[in-house]
Amino acid sequence: MSDILERQRQQEDMQKNDAVLDAFSMLVSGGRSGYKSVIEKKPMLFFCKSCKNQIGKAQKFCDECGANNDEPIIG
Numbered sequence: 028m029s030d031i032l033e034r035q036r037q038q039e040d041m042q043k044n045d046a047v048l049d050a051f052s053m054l055v056s057g058g059r060s061g062y063k064s065v066i067e068k069k070p071m072l073f074f075c076k077s078c079k080n081q082i083g084k085a086q087k088f089c090d091e092c093g094a095n096n097d098e099p100i101i102g
């Protein structure tokens with residue numbers, strides 16, 4: 028029941044996302060960092076790994092086939 032703790036947790040989550048984005052930008056830019064803005068402009072699409080239906084970023088289960096998409100196809 029602490030606002031401060033909750034805020035700290037949210038900040039840690041954001042930093043984690045940042046780290047993921049950094050790693051991803053390094054990957055797509057061939058090892059160089061600083062490509063965050065480029066990535067952010069291009070919306071990522073997620074597809075069901077089972078039936079290739081397009082799903083939402085935070086959508087865990089496919090609308091079409093109900094498959095679990097913990098690791099959806101990103102394209």
Ligand SMILES: [Zn+2]
Nearest residue numbers: 075078089092
């Ligand atoms: Zn599906």
